[in-house]
Amino acid sequence: MKVGAPDVAAPETAPAESTSARDLFRRFLQGDLASLRVILAIALIWIIFDLQNERFLSASNLTNLFLQITAVGLIAVGVVMVLLIGEIDLSVGAVSGLAAAVMAVVNVKHGWAPVPAIALGVLTGAAIGLLQGLLFTRFRIPSFVVTLAGLLTWQGALLLVLGKTGTVNLTNSGITDLANTFYGPVVGWIFAAAAITAFALVTLGGHRRRLAAGVTTEPAPLLIARIVAVAVVVIIAVAILNSDRGLPLALLILLAFVIGFQALTTRTVFGRHLFAVGGSAEAARRAGIGVDRIRVIAFILCSSMAAVGGILAASRLLAVNQSSGGSNLLLEAIAAPVIAGTSLFGGRGSVWSALLGATVIGSISNGMNLLALESSVKFMITGGVLLLAVIVDAVARSRRQAEGRV
Amino acid sequence: MTEPVLSARGLSKRFGPVQALDGVDIDVRAGEVLALVGDNGAGKSTLIKLISGIYSVDSGEFSFEGRPVKIGGPASATELGIATVYQDLALCDNLDVVANLFLGQEEIVTGPSSAFRALDEIEMERRSHQLLRQLSVTIPSVRSEVGTLSGGQRQQVAVARSLLGEPQVVMLDEPTAALGVVQTKQVLDLIGRLRERDLGVIVISHNLANVFEVADRIFVLRLGRKAGLFEKSKVSEEQVVGAITGADTAEQERQP
Numbered sequence A: 001m002k003v004g005a006p007d008v009a010a011p012e013t014a015p016a017e018s019t020s021a022r023d024l025f026r027r028f029l030q031g032d033l034a035s036l037r038v039i040l041a042i043a044l045i046w047i048i049f050d051l052q053n054e055r056f057l058s059a060s061n062l063t064n065l066f067l068q069i070t071a072v073g074l075i076a077v078g079v080v081m082v083l084l085i086g087e088i089d090l091s092v093g094a095v096s097g098l099a100a101a102v103m104a105v106v107n108v109k110h111g112w113a114p115v116p117a118i119a120l121g122v123l124t125g126a127a128i129g130l131l132q133g134l135l136f137t138r139f140r141i142p143s144f145v146v147t148l149a150g151l152l153t154w155q156g157a158l159l160l161v162l163g164k165t166g167t168v169n170l171t172n173s174g175i176t177d178l179a180n181t182f183y184g185p186v187v188g189w190i191f192a193a194a195a196i197t198a199f200a201l202v203t204l205g206g207h208r209r210r211l212a213a214g215v216t217t218e219p220a221p222l223l224i225a226r227i228v229a230v231a232v233v234v235i236i237a238v239a240i241l242n243s244d245r246g247l248p249l250a251l252l253i254l255l256a257f258v259i260g261f262q263a264l265t266t267r268t269v270f271g272r273h274l275f276a277v278g279g280s281a282e283a284a285r286r287a288g289i290g291v292d293r294i295r296v297i298a299f300i301l302c303s304s305m306a307a308v309g310g311i312l313a314a315s316r317l318l319a320v321n322q323s324s325g326g327s328n329l330l331l332e333a334i335a336a337p338v339i340a341g342t343s344l345f346g347g348r349g350s351v352w353s354a355l356l357g358a359t360v361i362g363s364i365s366n367g368m369n370l371l372a373l374e375s376s377v378k379f380m381i382t383g384g385v386l387l388l389a390v391i392v393d394a395v396a397r398s399r400r401q402a403e404g405r406v
Numbered sequence B: 001m002t003e004p005v006l007s008a009r010g011l012s013k014r015f016g017p018v019q020a021l022d023g024v025d026i027d028v029r030a031g032e033v034l035a036l037v038g039d040n041g042a043g044k045s046t047l048i049k050l051i052s053g054i055y056s057v058d059s060g061e062f063s064f065e066g067r068p069v070k071i072g073g074p075a076s077a078t079e080l081g082i083a084t085v086y087q088d089l090a091l092c093d094n095l096d097v098v099a100n101l102f103l104g105q106e107e108i109v110t111g112p113s114s115a116f117r118a119l120d121e122i123e124m125e126r127r128s129h130q131l132l133r134q135l136s137v138t139i140p141s142v143r144s145e146v147g148t149l150s151g152g153q154r155q156q157v158a159v160a161r162s163l164l165g166e167p168q169v170v171m172l173d174e175p176t177a178a179l180g181v182v183q184t185k186q187v188l189d190l191i192g193r194l195r196e197r198d199l200g201v202i203v204i205s206h207n208l209a210n211v212f213e214v215a216d217r218i219f220v221l222r223l224g225r226k227a228g229l230f231e232k233s234k235v236s237e238e239q240v241v242g243a244i245t246g247a248d249t250a251e252q253e254r255q256p
Helices: A021-030 A032-052 A059-084 A092-108 A114-139 A143-162 A173-180 A185-213 A220-242 A249-267 A269-279 A281-286 A291-317 A329-339 A352-370 A375-402 B044-051 B074-080 B097-101 B112-116 B121-134 B151-163 B181-196 B208-214 B237-245
Strands: A167-169 A319-321 B004-015 B018-029 B032-038 B059-064 B067-069 B082-085 B169-173 B200-204 B217-222 B225-231
Touching: A032 A352, A059 A092, A059 A220, A059 A249, A059 A269, A059 A291, A059 A329, A059 A352, A092 A114, A092 A143, A092 A167, A092 A173, A092 A291, A092 A319, A092 A329, A114 A143, A114 A173, A114 A291, A173 A249, A173 A291, A185 A220, A185 B121, A249 A269, A249 A291, A249 A352, A269 A281, A269 A291, A269 B097, A281 A291, A291 A319, A291 A329, A329 A352, A329 A375, A352 A375, B004 B044, B004 B200, B018 B032, B018 B044, B018 B200, B018 B225, B032 B044, B032 B181, B032 B208, B032 B237, B044 B082, B044 B169, B044 B200, B074 B082, B082 B151, B097 B121, B097 B151, B121 B151, B151 B169, B151 B181, B181 B200, B181 B208, B208 B237, B217 B237, B225 B237
Parallel strands: B032 B200, B032 B217, B082 B169, B169 B200
Antiparallel strands: A167 A319, B004 B018, B004 B059, B059 B067, B217 B225
């Protein structure tokens, strides 16, 4: 019998570390270019609406647009968590309304201070997520059904919590300031400088460490281009916001959650497992990952973010009423990440897509309002855009399958 | 002959009325490739699943490196140093090679960010390069999505992943099924390199040409029982086929 030494020298025919140009190009197509496509779509939408009504691209309207997308954007960040594991949460709209109602009632009727009231609202969301996650994992009921039942249940709970009056007006500045605080130009530019510097340091620092360790890294020109692009967007955005009311706190809250969740999904073990469960739950299970634990956490994060979004929406409206969390909110929060490339089938997508997609949807809705279109037309156009986004997702998926990638 | 790294005595497993395995003895030594062959339903997969802890034995004993051991589940088999690569590979197509290699056993950054269980991508990628180079695995990049790889490359990634836990025994279920000629060659070469690393390798295969190319010994199962154990160098393909089909009962008792 032939017994070799454990450390037999490997043949020299192993170019395992050579990163082919084709592979890099593919990653560029999937990463930056996918975002670029959505950004171009946003630019196109803006130009079309601005040609119809020159007020569309005014500083005041763009500031309004940013404020309008905060609630949808925050809820969509949570929706990305469940989309990544290949599930869906239809209760996010109702949960956002209920959480805001809980916060409003304990603040206004029971005299709770803003911080504990907000915390209770978010906890309400988290508890609902835990419940729905456990129902989904324990009884193997499709998430579609669990959260559809949730949608009705939490809508009922919203009416119950609001009581007979049906509306609770928010007056406490600790809550209303969330959506109505604007920072002056100095703070705006300090924020811009800090954001650009931080992004450049993280990007280049990672690049240098990877080079030093001798592992694959994206080419420096691509990284520089990305930093320049981010810098340009930040500077233009801050300049526009400064020429109107200033940098809104609500936008900072949205960005903080987007960046936080982006880091959670791409840089931590939890995020890796989230993608693994969405890609192949069976493979994840065999690798020793607690698949059900990951799923329950995803539902908790989703409902908690729905609560955060609902609280911001209430702060902006200065009230919670029976239609809070209703109307198009649910559909928009789910459509936003899908429009910008997060798959409904699980395992593919990013938190950025929530922000980009919310901007697309917000721009269309804002523009149609500005043109004073009939409700009938607005509904049909919104429906068409959402359908188009899902078709793009399905086509992308079947093309991946044709290439042998599922 | 060297001491077997893993040996099992009198393994039996019954599923309802079906006696899937009936008193099978099997040994695998460090630095050898033992091929496990037999017709459909002969008990090959059952045997692998007993050793890898997926099924519990009805009766029978294991010893590992000479010590008697119990295999209570997949985790205890892994802990002993028994790794299994299943036919369906269990890879996540949406993740890259590094992420798949370390799935469920990710490296975590030390320091303040360890509280967030931040991934140490650099360390994982470095170790991936090292492992794949040792095994002479050829893939476009360790950052390729596994879904973009060919069947042979995926098989090699699955085998490489099983080696991260530094096992002493690796079991491969039909590693060359559904592979083309070139890819089959790559996987067979890889199995040869596992032997060079002094691992005990058990390979299930239907393809006798592959078995004869890579195996040192050939273990034949028929209807849940051992139907022969042959040194490859001392047996012809016809004799093995005879043992598999039961046509050549005279060969049954032939031992190396």
